[in-house]
Amino acid sequence: MGTAQDGRRCVRRRSRARRKERQRVSRPRIVITGLGGISALGTNAPAIWNAMKTGTNGIAPIDIPEKDELKAKLAAQVRELPDHGFERRLLLTTSRFGLLAMIAAKEALSDSGIIDHGIDPLRTGAIIGTGIFGGDVIDTNYKAILLEKKKRTDIFLVPQAMPSSPAVHVSMAFGLKGPVYGTSSACSSANHAFAAALDTLRAGRADVMIAGGSDAPLNFGVLKAWDSMRILSRNGCRPFSADRDGLVLGDGAGAVVLETEDHARARGATILAELAGAGLTADAGDIVAPDMDGAARAMEQCLADADLARGDVQYVNAHGTGTMGNDKTETQAIRRAFGAHADSLAVSSTKSMHGHCMGASGALEMIAAVGTVRDGILPPTLGYANPDPECDLDYVPNKPRKADVAAVISNSFAFGGSNAVIAVKRA
Numbered sequence: 001m002g003t004a005q006d007g008r009r010c011v012r013r014r015s016r017a018r019r020k021e022r023q024r025v026s027r028p029r030i031v032i033t034g035l036g037g038i039s040a041l042g043t044n045a046p047a048i049w050n051a052m053k054t055g056t057n058g059i060a061p062i063d064i065p066e067k068d069e070l071k072a073k074l075a076a077q078v079r080e081l082p083d084h085g086f087e088r089r090l091l092l093t094t095s096r097f098g099l100l101a102m103i104a105a106k107e108a109l110s111d112s113g114i115i116d117h118g119i120d121p122l123r124t125g126a127i128i129g130t131g132i133f134g135g136d137v138i139d140t141n142y143k144a145i146l147l148e149k150k151k152r153t154d155i156f157l158v159p160q161a162m163p164s165s166p167a168v169h170v171s172m173a174f175g176l177k178g179p180v181y182g183t184s185s186a187c188s189s190a191n192h193a194f195a196a197a198l199d200t201l202r203a204g205r206a207d208v209m210i211a212g213g214s215d216a217p218l219n220f221g222v223l224k225a226w227d228s229m230r231i232l233s234r235n236g237c238r239p240f241s242a243d244r245d246g247l248v249l250g251d252g253a254g255a256v257v258l259e260t261e262d263h264a265r266a267r268g269a270t271i272l273a274e275l276a277g278a279g280l281t282a283d284a285g286d287i288v289a290p291d292m293d294g295a296a297r298a299m300e301q302c303l304a305d306a307d308l309a310r311g312d313v314q315y316v317n318a319h320g321t322g323t324m325g326n327d328k329t330e331t332q333a334i335r336r337a338f339g340a341h342a343d344s345l346a347v348s349s350t351k352s353m354h355g356h357c358m359g360a361s362g363a364l365e366m367i368a369a370v371g372t373v374r375d376g377i378l379p380p381t382l383g384y385a386n387p388d389p390e391c392d393l394d395y396v397p398n399k400p401r402k403a404d405v406a407a408v409i410s411n412s413f414a415f416g417g418s419n420a421v422i423a424v425k426r427a
Contacts, residue, residue, distance in 0.1 A: 027202045029261040030276075031427065033269040034112025036104040036212075037367050039252030039354045040076035044107055048254075048364065049371040051353065052379040053400050058354050059236055059248050066220040072232035075218050076250030076355025086173060093156045094169045095134035100253035101166030101214035102173050104363070108210060109174060112257040117267045125178030125206045126170040127197045128255070129189025129213035131359030131414070134161030135222040142221075166214040166253070178206040187319070188412040189213050190254065190362030191420035195278035197258050198422075207263045212255030213363035223249070229288075231323055237356070238383030239320035239349035240327045240391040247321040250355025254363025256370075273370045274425040276407070277306025283417025290326050290413055295333035298419035299409060303337070306423035308407055310341040313423075315372055315403070317365045317410040318395075320349025320381065321356055328390045330411065335393075346403060348396040352382035362412045362420070369408040369424040378403050 037044065040058030041051035051058065061067075062075040084103050091099065105126065109115050137160045141153040159165060164182035171180040179200050183192040190213025197211035217223070226232055226249060233246035256275075264271055279301030283294035303310065319330055335342045350368045357364060368379050377400050384397035408424045 029274060030198050030201050030258055031261050031264050031271045032256050032273045032275055032370060033259055033264050033271060034108040034110070034114070034257030035272065035367055035370060036107030036111060037252065037254040037364055038078055038100055038103050039357065039364055040078060040250055041354050043080070043082040045111070045367050048367050052350050052368050053371060053375065053377040055380045055382060055398065055400050056353060057382055058250070062218065064218060064220065070223050071227045072223065072234065074233065074236060074248050076248060076357070077218055078251050090169060090173055093159050094165050095137040095160040096216035097130055097134055097214045098165040098169040100216060100251070101128050101170055101212065101255065104212055104214065104253040104255040105170045105174065105210050108255040108257045113269055114208065114257060114267070119174070120207065121175045121177040123178055123206050124176045124208040125200065126167050126176050126180050126210040127183060127193040128166040128170060128211070129183040129185070129193040129359045130163050130166055130215050131184065131186045131189045132215050132217050132222060133163050134165060136216055136219045137161050139219045139221045170210060176210070184359070185418040185420065186414035186416060187356070187358060187361055188414035188418045188420040189359035191410065191412040191422050192280070194275060194362070194366065194422050195280055195420055198275055198278055201258060201260055207260055209258045210255055211258055212253065213360040214253035215358035215360045216251045217249050217358050218251050233322060236383050237322040237352045238385065239318065239322045239352050239381050240331070240388065240395045241384045242386040242388035244322045244324065244327065246323055247351070247356045250357040252354065252357045252360045252364055254360055254367055256366055271427040273373050273427050276308065276423040276425045277302050278423070279305060279421040281419045283419070285417050288415055290329040291417055292329050292332045292336065294417050294419050295330060295411070295413050296336040298421040299333065299337035299411070302409055302421040302423050306425070308423060310338045313407045313409055314346060314405045315378060315408045316345055316347045317368050317408060318347050318349045319411040319413045320351055322351065326413070330413065331391045331393055342393060345393065346378050346396050346401070347393045348379055348381040350379050362410065365410045369410045372405050372408055373424060373426040376402055376404055
Protein backbone atom coordinates (compact mmCIF):
# COMPACT_ATOMS: atom_id res chain seq x y z
CA MET A 1 0.00 0.00 0.00
CA GLY A 2 1.43 3.37 -1.02
CA THR A 3 2.08 6.18 1.43
CA ALA A 4 0.76 9.74 1.17
CA GLN A 5 4.28 10.83 0.18
CA ASP A 6 4.28 8.32 -2.69
CA GLY A 7 0.96 9.73 -3.82
CA ARG A 8 2.26 13.29 -3.78
CA ARG A 9 5.30 12.24 -5.84
CA CYS A 10 3.02 10.57 -8.35
CA VAL A 11 0.90 13.71 -8.62
CA ARG A 12 4.00 15.86 -9.12
CA ARG A 13 5.26 13.53 -11.86
CA ARG A 14 1.92 13.65 -13.65
CA SER A 15 1.84 17.44 -13.29
CA ARG A 16 5.32 17.77 -14.80
CA ALA A 17 4.34 15.45 -17.65
CA ARG A 18 1.20 17.51 -18.38
CA ARG A 19 3.23 20.75 -18.36
CA LYS A 20 5.73 19.27 -20.80
CA GLU A 21 2.93 18.07 -23.07
CA ARG A 22 1.25 21.50 -23.05
CA GLN A 23 4.62 23.08 -23.80
CA ARG A 24 5.20 20.80 -26.80
CA VAL A 25 1.72 21.51 -28.15
CA SER A 26 1.84 25.29 -27.66
CA ARG A 27 5.39 26.25 -28.51
CA PRO A 28 6.27 26.92 -32.17
CA ARG A 29 8.67 24.80 -34.16
CA ILE A 30 11.89 26.74 -34.92
CA VAL A 31 13.56 26.19 -38.28
CA ILE A 32 16.81 27.14 -39.97
CA THR A 33 16.41 28.93 -43.30
CA GLY A 34 19.86 30.41 -43.93
CA LEU A 35 23.51 29.59 -43.26
CA GLY A 36 26.63 31.73 -43.38
CA GLY A 37 30.22 31.25 -42.36
CA ILE A 38 33.86 32.11 -42.77
CA SER A 39 36.82 30.13 -41.48
CA ALA A 40 40.13 28.64 -42.53
CA LEU A 41 38.08 26.12 -44.52
CA GLY A 42 36.41 28.70 -46.74
CA THR A 43 34.83 32.13 -47.03
CA ASN A 44 31.24 30.90 -47.21
CA ALA A 45 29.12 28.15 -45.73
CA PRO A 46 29.02 25.84 -48.81
CA ALA A 47 32.83 25.95 -49.06
CA ILE A 48 33.18 25.23 -45.33
CA TRP A 49 30.79 22.27 -45.48
CA ASN A 50 32.46 20.92 -48.62
CA ALA A 51 35.82 21.03 -46.82
CA MET A 52 34.35 19.31 -43.76
CA LYS A 53 32.65 16.52 -45.67
CA THR A 54 35.78 15.80 -47.71
CA GLY A 55 38.14 15.88 -44.75
CA THR A 56 40.13 19.00 -45.66
CA ASN A 57 42.55 20.34 -43.06
CA GLY A 58 42.55 24.11 -42.59
CA ILE A 59 45.35 24.10 -40.01
CA ALA A 60 48.69 25.51 -41.20
CA PRO A 61 51.65 27.58 -39.95
CA ILE A 62 50.42 30.78 -38.35
CA ASP A 63 51.05 34.04 -40.18
CA ILE A 64 51.08 37.10 -37.92
CA PRO A 65 53.90 39.67 -37.54
CA GLU A 66 55.02 38.40 -34.10
CA LYS A 67 54.88 34.69 -34.95
CA ASP A 68 58.56 34.10 -34.12
CA GLU A 69 57.91 35.10 -30.49
CA LEU A 70 55.23 32.43 -30.01
CA LYS A 71 55.71 28.83 -28.94
CA ALA A 72 52.70 27.58 -30.87
CA LYS A 73 53.30 27.76 -34.60
CA LEU A 74 49.99 26.45 -35.98
CA ALA A 75 46.55 28.01 -36.46
CA ALA A 76 43.40 27.66 -38.51
CA GLN A 77 43.55 31.14 -39.95
CA VAL A 78 41.26 33.13 -42.24
CA ARG A 79 43.91 34.44 -44.62
CA GLU A 80 41.76 36.45 -47.00
CA LEU A 81 38.43 38.18 -46.56
CA PRO A 82 35.80 38.12 -49.31
CA ASP A 83 34.40 41.31 -50.82
CA HIS A 84 31.70 42.40 -48.43
CA GLY A 85 30.60 45.93 -49.34
CA PHE A 86 29.99 47.20 -45.80
CA GLU A 87 29.92 50.95 -45.24
CA ARG A 88 33.02 52.72 -43.98
CA ARG A 89 31.21 53.99 -40.86
CA LEU A 90 30.64 50.41 -39.73
CA LEU A 91 34.20 49.36 -40.47
CA LEU A 92 35.58 52.27 -38.43
CA THR A 93 33.71 51.20 -35.31
CA THR A 94 34.35 47.47 -35.23
CA SER A 95 37.34 45.16 -35.27
CA ARG A 96 37.99 41.85 -36.98
CA PHE A 97 35.54 39.75 -34.98
CA GLY A 98 32.72 42.19 -35.68
CA LEU A 99 33.49 42.20 -39.40
CA LEU A 100 33.64 38.40 -39.53
CA ALA A 101 30.20 38.29 -37.88
CA MET A 102 28.76 40.74 -40.39
CA ILE A 103 30.16 38.69 -43.29
CA ALA A 104 28.61 35.47 -41.95
CA ALA A 105 25.29 37.18 -41.17
CA LYS A 106 25.10 38.74 -44.63
CA GLU A 107 25.53 35.34 -46.24
CA ALA A 108 22.95 33.72 -43.94
CA LEU A 109 20.39 36.42 -44.70
CA SER A 110 21.01 36.10 -48.42
CA ASP A 111 20.79 32.31 -48.24
CA SER A 112 17.44 32.56 -46.44
CA GLY A 113 15.91 34.76 -49.14
CA ILE A 114 14.43 37.01 -46.48
CA ILE A 115 16.08 40.16 -47.79
CA ASP A 116 14.20 39.82 -51.10
CA HIS A 117 11.01 39.01 -49.20
CA GLY A 118 11.46 41.98 -46.89
CA ILE A 119 12.59 42.05 -43.27
CA ASP A 120 10.29 43.37 -40.58
CA PRO A 121 12.98 45.15 -38.54
CA LEU A 122 10.87 45.34 -35.37
CA ARG A 123 10.36 41.56 -35.34
CA THR A 124 13.91 40.57 -36.27
CA GLY A 125 16.91 40.43 -33.94
CA ALA A 126 20.46 39.14 -33.58
CA ILE A 127 22.29 37.24 -30.86
CA ILE A 128 25.99 36.65 -31.56
CA GLY A 129 28.40 34.93 -29.20
CA THR A 130 32.06 35.62 -28.66
CA GLY A 131 34.55 34.04 -26.30
CA ILE A 132 37.23 36.76 -26.28
CA PHE A 133 36.86 40.38 -27.47
CA GLY A 134 38.48 42.60 -30.09
CA GLY A 135 42.01 41.56 -29.16
CA ASP A 136 43.50 42.81 -32.41
CA VAL A 137 42.54 46.44 -31.76
CA ILE A 138 43.58 46.17 -28.10
CA ASP A 139 47.04 45.02 -29.25
CA THR A 140 47.33 47.77 -31.84
CA ASN A 141 46.32 50.55 -29.45
CA TYR A 142 48.44 49.38 -26.53
CA LYS A 143 51.47 49.21 -28.81
CA ALA A 144 50.74 52.72 -30.04
CA ILE A 145 50.64 54.06 -26.46
CA LEU A 146 53.40 52.01 -24.85
CA LEU A 147 55.88 51.68 -27.71
CA GLU A 148 55.14 54.60 -30.01
CA LYS A 149 54.33 56.96 -27.09
CA LYS A 150 51.05 58.14 -28.59
CA LYS A 151 48.86 60.17 -26.24
CA ARG A 152 45.51 58.48 -26.85
CA THR A 153 43.85 55.41 -28.27
CA ASP A 154 41.57 55.26 -31.29
CA ILE A 155 38.38 57.10 -30.41
CA PHE A 156 36.34 53.99 -31.27
CA LEU A 157 38.45 51.48 -29.32
CA VAL A 158 35.69 50.67 -26.81
CA PRO A 159 32.98 49.80 -29.38
CA GLN A 160 35.57 48.06 -31.55
CA ALA A 161 36.64 45.73 -28.75
CA MET A 162 33.48 45.21 -26.67
CA PRO A 163 32.14 41.62 -26.68
CA SER A 164 28.72 42.78 -27.91
CA SER A 165 30.28 44.36 -31.00
CA PRO A 166 29.43 41.46 -33.38
CA ALA A 167 25.75 41.49 -32.39
CA VAL A 168 25.24 45.25 -32.49
CA HIS A 169 27.16 45.68 -35.73
CA VAL A 170 25.07 42.96 -37.37
CA SER A 171 21.97 44.85 -36.21
CA MET A 172 23.26 48.14 -37.63
CA ALA A 173 24.39 46.57 -40.90
CA PHE A 174 20.92 45.17 -41.58
CA GLY A 175 18.62 47.49 -39.63
CA LEU A 176 17.46 44.92 -37.10
CA LYS A 177 15.49 46.45 -34.21
CA GLY A 178 14.27 43.38 -32.36
CA PRO A 179 16.18 41.68 -29.50
CA VAL A 180 19.91 42.29 -30.07
CA TYR A 181 22.70 41.31 -27.68
CA GLY A 182 25.85 39.25 -27.32
CA THR A 183 26.51 36.07 -25.38
CA SER A 184 29.90 35.39 -23.85
CA SER A 185 30.60 32.02 -22.24
CA ALA A 186 34.04 31.21 -23.66
CA CYS A 187 33.86 28.19 -25.97
CA SER A 188 30.09 27.74 -25.46
CA SER A 189 29.19 31.25 -26.62
CA ALA A 190 27.72 30.35 -30.01
CA ASN A 191 25.59 27.51 -28.65
CA HIS A 192 24.33 29.83 -25.93
CA ALA A 193 23.42 32.30 -28.70
CA PHE A 194 21.47 29.58 -30.50
CA ALA A 195 19.69 28.58 -27.29
CA ALA A 196 18.82 32.21 -26.49
CA ALA A 197 17.49 32.78 -30.01
CA LEU A 198 15.48 29.56 -29.78
CA ASP A 199 13.89 30.75 -26.53
CA THR A 200 13.27 34.22 -27.97
CA LEU A 201 11.33 32.80 -30.91
CA ARG A 202 9.42 30.31 -28.77
CA ALA A 203 8.41 33.16 -26.44
CA GLY A 204 7.08 35.23 -29.34
CA ARG A 205 9.49 38.12 -28.85
CA ALA A 206 10.50 37.94 -32.54
CA ASP A 207 9.63 36.12 -35.75
CA VAL A 208 13.19 35.94 -37.12
CA MET A 209 16.56 35.83 -35.36
CA ILE A 210 20.10 35.79 -36.67
CA ALA A 211 22.23 33.76 -34.28
CA GLY A 212 25.82 32.59 -34.27
CA GLY A 213 29.31 33.28 -33.04
CA SER A 214 32.47 35.12 -34.02
CA ASP A 215 36.01 35.32 -32.69
CA ALA A 216 39.40 36.53 -33.86
CA PRO A 217 41.95 35.32 -31.27
CA LEU A 218 44.94 35.13 -33.62
CA ASN A 219 46.76 38.18 -32.34
CA PHE A 220 49.89 38.38 -30.25
CA GLY A 221 48.40 39.26 -26.86
CA VAL A 222 45.76 36.51 -26.90
CA LEU A 223 48.11 33.89 -28.35
CA LYS A 224 50.79 34.70 -25.78
CA ALA A 225 48.24 34.12 -23.01
CA TRP A 226 47.30 30.76 -24.51
CA ASP A 227 50.99 29.89 -24.80
CA SER A 228 51.23 30.25 -21.04
CA MET A 229 48.50 27.67 -20.48
CA ARG A 230 50.58 25.02 -22.25
CA ILE A 231 47.62 23.40 -23.98
CA LEU A 232 48.32 24.52 -27.55
CA SER A 233 49.46 21.74 -29.85
CA ARG A 234 52.83 21.86 -31.55
CA ASN A 235 51.87 19.17 -34.08
CA GLY A 236 48.22 19.61 -35.06
CA CYS A 237 44.78 18.99 -33.65
CA ARG A 238 44.17 15.25 -33.10
CA PRO A 239 41.00 14.87 -31.02
CA PHE A 240 40.47 11.54 -29.22
CA SER A 241 43.73 10.05 -30.56
CA ALA A 242 46.04 8.65 -27.88
CA ASP A 243 48.89 10.89 -29.10
CA ARG A 244 46.90 14.14 -28.94
CA ASP A 245 48.82 17.05 -27.44
CA GLY A 246 46.43 19.98 -27.32
CA LEU A 247 44.23 22.32 -29.27
CA VAL A 248 44.91 24.59 -32.24
CA LEU A 249 43.29 28.04 -32.26
CA GLY A 250 41.47 29.47 -35.25
CA ASP A 251 39.43 32.49 -36.22
CA GLY A 252 36.13 32.74 -38.02
CA ALA A 253 32.39 33.24 -37.69
CA GLY A 254 29.16 31.44 -38.40
CA ALA A 255 25.53 32.50 -38.45
CA VAL A 256 22.09 31.06 -39.11
CA VAL A 257 18.72 32.58 -39.80
CA LEU A 258 16.15 31.10 -37.42
CA GLU A 259 12.41 31.53 -37.88
CA THR A 260 9.21 30.15 -36.53
CA GLU A 261 7.98 27.49 -38.94
CA ASP A 262 4.76 29.41 -39.60
CA HIS A 263 6.70 32.54 -40.56
CA ALA A 264 9.05 30.59 -42.83
CA ARG A 265 6.25 28.73 -44.61
CA ALA A 266 4.17 31.88 -45.02
CA ARG A 267 6.94 33.48 -47.06
CA GLY A 268 7.78 30.28 -48.98
CA ALA A 269 11.24 29.87 -47.48
CA THR A 270 13.37 26.79 -48.01
CA ILE A 271 13.69 25.06 -44.64
CA LEU A 272 17.18 23.60 -44.21
CA ALA A 273 16.69 21.91 -40.83
CA GLU A 274 15.01 22.31 -37.46
CA LEU A 275 16.71 23.69 -34.36
CA ALA A 276 14.87 21.29 -32.09
CA GLY A 277 16.22 21.97 -28.62
CA ALA A 278 18.98 22.98 -26.26
CA GLY A 279 20.44 21.91 -22.93
CA LEU A 280 22.30 24.33 -20.65
CA THR A 281 24.15 23.44 -17.45
CA ALA A 282 27.08 24.48 -15.30
CA ASP A 283 29.73 22.36 -13.56
CA ALA A 284 30.23 24.86 -10.71
CA GLY A 285 33.63 23.28 -10.19
CA ASP A 286 37.06 23.91 -11.67
CA ILE A 287 37.83 26.91 -13.89
CA VAL A 288 39.61 24.81 -16.53
CA ALA A 289 39.05 21.10 -15.81
CA PRO A 290 35.84 19.73 -17.37
CA ASP A 291 33.30 17.74 -15.39
CA MET A 292 31.53 14.69 -16.79
CA ASP A 293 28.33 15.27 -14.84
CA GLY A 294 27.71 18.80 -16.15
CA ALA A 295 28.37 17.77 -19.75
CA ALA A 296 26.15 14.71 -19.51
CA ARG A 297 23.30 16.69 -17.94
CA ALA A 298 23.46 19.24 -20.77
CA MET A 299 23.09 16.46 -23.34
CA GLU A 300 20.25 14.86 -21.40
CA GLN A 301 18.45 18.20 -21.09
CA CYS A 302 18.92 18.85 -24.80
CA LEU A 303 17.38 15.49 -25.71
CA ALA A 304 14.40 16.19 -23.46
CA ASP A 305 13.92 19.73 -24.81
CA ALA A 306 14.07 18.44 -28.40
CA ASP A 307 11.70 15.56 -27.60
CA LEU A 308 14.35 13.08 -28.74
CA ALA A 309 14.95 9.61 -27.37
CA ARG A 310 18.54 8.44 -27.16
CA GLY A 311 18.07 6.16 -30.15
CA ASP A 312 16.76 9.02 -32.32
CA VAL A 313 20.25 10.56 -32.53
CA GLN A 314 22.77 9.15 -34.98
CA TYR A 315 25.62 11.68 -34.77
CA VAL A 316 27.29 13.84 -32.12
CA ASN A 317 29.41 16.77 -33.22
CA ALA A 318 31.81 16.70 -30.29
CA HIS A 319 33.41 19.59 -28.49
CA GLY A 320 36.55 17.53 -29.14
CA THR A 321 39.36 20.02 -28.52
CA GLY A 322 42.28 17.58 -28.65
CA THR A 323 43.33 17.98 -25.02
CA MET A 324 43.81 14.92 -22.85
CA GLY A 325 41.27 15.88 -20.21
CA ASN A 326 38.49 17.25 -22.41
CA ASP A 327 38.33 14.32 -24.82
CA LYS A 328 38.31 11.70 -22.09
CA THR A 329 35.66 13.55 -20.06
CA GLU A 330 33.45 14.15 -23.10
CA THR A 331 33.61 10.46 -24.00
CA GLN A 332 32.47 9.55 -20.48
CA ALA A 333 29.68 12.13 -20.65
CA ILE A 334 28.41 10.81 -23.99
CA ARG A 335 28.37 7.30 -22.56
CA ARG A 336 26.35 8.43 -19.55
CA ALA A 337 23.91 10.52 -21.56
CA PHE A 338 23.28 7.88 -24.23
CA GLY A 339 23.77 4.66 -22.30
CA ALA A 340 24.09 1.54 -24.48
CA HIS A 341 23.19 3.62 -27.57
CA ALA A 342 26.59 5.33 -27.33
CA ASP A 343 28.12 2.30 -29.06
CA SER A 344 25.90 2.99 -32.10
CA LEU A 345 26.68 6.70 -32.31
CA ALA A 346 29.06 8.35 -34.73
CA VAL A 347 31.08 11.05 -32.96
CA SER A 348 33.52 13.42 -34.62
CA SER A 349 35.32 16.69 -33.98
CA THR A 350 35.42 19.14 -36.88
CA LYS A 351 37.87 21.22 -34.82
CA SER A 352 40.45 18.86 -36.29
CA MET A 353 39.84 20.79 -39.53
CA HIS A 354 38.74 24.36 -38.63
CA GLY A 355 40.58 24.61 -35.32
CA HIS A 356 39.17 25.87 -32.05
CA CYS A 357 37.62 29.19 -33.01
CA MET A 358 36.50 29.96 -29.48
CA GLY A 359 33.14 31.75 -29.54
CA ALA A 360 32.74 30.89 -33.23
CA SER A 361 33.30 27.14 -32.84
CA GLY A 362 29.69 26.21 -32.12
CA ALA A 363 28.54 28.33 -35.07
CA LEU A 364 30.91 26.57 -37.48
CA GLU A 365 29.83 23.24 -35.99
CA MET A 366 26.21 24.23 -36.72
CA ILE A 367 27.20 24.20 -40.40
CA ALA A 368 28.41 20.63 -39.88
CA ALA A 369 25.21 19.63 -38.08
CA VAL A 370 22.94 21.02 -40.81
CA GLY A 371 25.12 19.55 -43.55
CA THR A 372 25.08 16.13 -41.94
CA VAL A 373 21.28 15.85 -41.71
CA ARG A 374 20.84 17.24 -45.24
CA ASP A 375 23.55 15.33 -47.11
CA GLY A 376 23.90 12.18 -45.02
CA ILE A 377 27.66 12.53 -44.72
CA LEU A 378 29.58 12.30 -41.45
CA PRO A 379 32.55 14.70 -41.30
CA PRO A 380 35.67 12.94 -40.03
CA THR A 381 38.00 13.48 -37.10
CA LEU A 382 41.33 14.19 -38.77
CA GLY A 383 44.66 13.25 -37.22
CA TYR A 384 43.30 10.17 -35.45
CA ALA A 385 46.24 7.77 -35.31
CA ASN A 386 46.16 5.65 -32.16
CA PRO A 387 43.17 4.46 -30.12
CA ASP A 388 42.99 5.65 -26.52
CA PRO A 389 41.42 3.11 -24.14
CA GLU A 390 39.71 6.01 -22.35
CA CYS A 391 38.23 7.31 -25.61
CA ASP A 392 36.35 4.29 -26.91
CA LEU A 393 33.62 5.59 -29.24
CA ASP A 394 33.32 5.66 -33.04
CA TYR A 395 35.13 8.91 -33.91
CA VAL A 396 34.79 8.63 -37.72
CA PRO A 397 38.60 8.56 -38.02
CA ASN A 398 40.25 10.46 -40.86
CA LYS A 399 37.73 9.75 -43.64
CA PRO A 400 34.14 10.94 -44.15
CA ARG A 401 31.38 8.36 -44.14
CA LYS A 402 27.90 8.14 -45.59
CA ALA A 403 25.08 7.64 -43.09
CA ASP A 404 21.34 8.21 -42.74
CA VAL A 405 21.19 10.92 -40.09
CA ALA A 406 17.86 12.29 -38.88
CA ALA A 407 19.07 14.04 -35.70
CA VAL A 408 22.34 15.49 -34.44
CA ILE A 409 23.47 17.00 -31.18
CA SER A 410 26.36 19.45 -31.08
CA ASN A 411 28.37 19.91 -27.87
CA SER A 412 30.10 22.99 -26.50
CA PHE A 413 31.82 22.84 -23.10
CA ALA A 414 33.64 25.92 -21.89
CA PHE A 415 36.18 27.02 -19.30
CA GLY A 416 34.38 27.62 -16.04
CA GLY A 417 32.12 24.64 -16.69
CA SER A 418 29.58 26.47 -18.85
CA ASN A 419 27.93 23.82 -21.01
CA ALA A 420 25.61 24.29 -23.99
CA VAL A 421 24.29 21.53 -26.27
CA ILE A 422 21.93 21.97 -29.22
CA ALA A 423 19.90 19.48 -31.26
CA VAL A 424 19.32 19.72 -35.01
CA LYS A 425 16.74 17.60 -36.83
CA ARG A 426 16.22 16.89 -40.50
CA ALA A 427 13.55 19.19 -41.93
